[in-house]
Amino acid sequence: MNNTYINSMRPPICYICGKRFEPSEKVDIIYFKKQDSDIEWEKRMKRERKVEHPPYAEWFCAEHFEAANKLKHLPLHEALKLLKPLGK
């Protein structure tokens, strides 16, 4: 793993509560329904041989994983609209 790879990855912070994960903690990433723009993104990454944080994926802490997991059939932006109020 080189620096370019690390820098291109989003730091693991729960989207809902903003909790930053400790390196020892189990981190969960959820992949939501891909949209056309996400499929385009994947093609571009493949073409450019890059590895970046997928635009349809987000991190969640153990407390919020379940709620987020129930909405993964939705595109990310729609799921996040429903999930964001949970952090308040």
Ligand SMILES: [Zn+2]
């Ligand atoms: Zn959380």
